[in-house]
Amino acid sequence: MEKEFEKPSVTVDIVIFTVFEKELKVLLVKRNIEPFKGMWAIPGGFVRMNESLEDAAKRELSEETGVKDVYLEQLYTFGDIKRDPRGRVITVSYYALVKPEGIKLSASTDVSEAKWFSISKIPKLAFDHKKILEYALKRLKWKFEYSLTAFSLLPEKFTLGQIQNIYEIVFEKKFDKRNFAKKLKSLNILKTETIEKNVSFRPPQTYSLKKDIKEVIEIL
Amino acid sequence: MEKEFEKPSVTVDIVIFTVFEKELKVLLVKRNIEPFKGMWAIPGGFVRMNESLEDAAKRELSEETGVKDVYLEQLYTFGDIKRDPRGRVITVSYYALVKPEGIKLSASTDVSEAKWFSISKIPKLAFDHKKILEYALKRLKWKFEYSLTAFSLLPEKFTLGQIQNIYEIVFEKKFDKRNFAKKLKSLNILKTETIEKNVSFRPPQTYSLKKDIKEVIEIL
DNA sequence: CCAAAAGTGTTAGTGATACACCCATGT
DNA sequence: ACATGGGTGTATCACTAACACTTTTGG
Numbered sequence: 001m002e003k004e005f006e007k008p009s010v011t012v013d014i015v016i017f018t019v020f021e022k023e024l025k026v027l028l029v030k031r032n033i034e035p036f037k038g039m040w041a042i043p044g045g046f047v048r049m050n051e052s053l054e055d056a057a058k059r060e061l062s063e064e065t066g067v068k069d070v071y072l073e074q075l076y077t078f079g080d081i082k083r084d085p086r087g088r089v090i091t092v093s094y095y096a097l098v099k100p101e102g103i104k105l106s107a108s109t110d111v112s113e114a115k116w117f118s119i120s121k122i123p124k125l126a127f128d129h130k131k132i133l134e135y136a137l138k139r140l141k142w143k144f145e146y147s148l149t150a151f152s153l154l155p156e157k158f159t160l161g162q163i164q165n166i167y168e169i170v171f172e173k174k175f176d177k178r179n180f181a182k183k184l185k186s187l188n189i190l191k192t193e194t195i196e197k198n199v200s201f202r203p204p205q206t207y208s209l210k211k212d213i214k215e216v217i218e219i220l
Numbered sequence: 221m222e223k224e225f226e227k228p229s230v231t232v233d234i235v236i237f238t239v240f241e242k243e244l245k246v247l248l249v250k251r252n253i254e255p256f257k258g259m260w261a262i263p264g265g266f267v268r269m270n271e272s273l274e275d276a277a278k279r280e281l282s283e284e285t286g287v288k289d290v291y292l293e294q295l296y297t298f299g300d301i302k303r304d305p306r307g308r309v310i311t312v313s314y315y316a317l318v319k320p321e322g323i324k325l326s327a328s329t330d331v332s333e334a335k336w337f338s339i340s341k342i343p344k345l346a347f348d349h350k351k352i353l354e355y356a357l358k359r360l361k362w363k364f365e366y367s368l369t370a371f372s373l374l375p376e377k378f379t380l381g382q383i384q385n386i387y388e389i390v391f392e393k394k395f396d397k398r399n400f401a402k403k404l405k406s407l408n409i410l411k412t413e414t415i416e417k418n419v420s421f422r423p424p425q426t427y428s429l430k431k432d433i434k435e436v437i438e439i440l
Numbered sequence: 441c442c443a444a445a446a447g448t449g450t451t452a453g454t455g456a457t458a459c460a461c462c463c464a465t466g467t
Numbered sequence: 468a469c470a471t472g473g474g475t476g477t478a479t480c481a482c483t484a485a486c487a488c489t490t491t492t493g494g
Contacts, residue, residue, distance in 0.1 A: 009227055074296060182476095200472090202464035204472080205474085419493095420444080421492055422492050423446085424445075
């Protein structure tokens, strides 16, 4: 570039969702440094020169949760002039869906603590992170309606009850069991697996997604 | 900020759509400078420190077309490391829908010419602009399906024929006149205006969007 | 009276919703 | 036997899609 203009900084922020304890959870970090020191925030960080936006998001995600097998989607880019008191910072937001198993939360340098919050009990957030979270939640619901993204919150093999629970938690309402099963089956995306009797009660039929469908979700 | 890291540059690119001559058109500019000198590209430019992303997009839009009354929506942020041979440039893409009346195309410093291209006759584009355009087109169609955004391509008062034409052009297929009218009317968004007999043949009923609906489209 | 676009209703099919009972298992 | 979640079918309603003729105007 011939001339050097003053440039904004660019960060990625990642709204990380999971579901456990019958609740939709978001990962927040407690800020260790100013501004907003001591306040909760959506995890994120500066984009390095040698990584794409998505790579930056994946790096942050892996640093925070240790998890790699996730659904990750770009949300929106927030660029108001005064959204960061330190100066001009543009943030490219992402949201991620991680399976609740095998997550290891780890704090990084800028952050003293990382914790899952129920979506119904979100504390006051730093920067414009409230707006970002609301946007993420809207997109999440929207996406669940017309895609199979929800399945990325479940293990390889799952039951109809599990996937219905996910939907009921995210949409905060009950669905009719029969209609739900009917619809899923009519989509022709399920492969029946062998039943395993592990816990108790009547053992449910387990399913997995057909191979080609799994690929669709990766791209989605 | 305590430390100064090397920062990427940030641009906005705007895919500007309109409809005339029974075709969906995109505005492209011919590049006056390297890289990709002489090639067609999506209009855009660097984000200034004192303007938000949306302001930057509006400024570019107004510089290119002289038009202010537009629908503008952020699309996606492209940040691959090598998308610009000059160095690290992250671009926040937008798309805009402008009414075909009263557009004044004007070339700027970096650009020798601005021209409308039919969506079916797009030349080879600079940078990753082909990808951006494809993304914009996908979003446009998607948006037309479940929102009233299409109306922002029409003047205040319009006929059912006009709006149906827009849909037929964008989706590249014919719709049944009766079903189309029925659906629109059932949405309860139309205000009937007085018929003006201007051209010839049987004069069509003109409509406008109800006031509260217009506001919805602004936000959409 | 001809050309051109506007206007208008009915039918069949498809997908969504509402609803209640029996089943398989572990304790 | 009972407690717990799993599994299944039918009837109604709403929405979508297919389809053709008459009307209004200008020339």
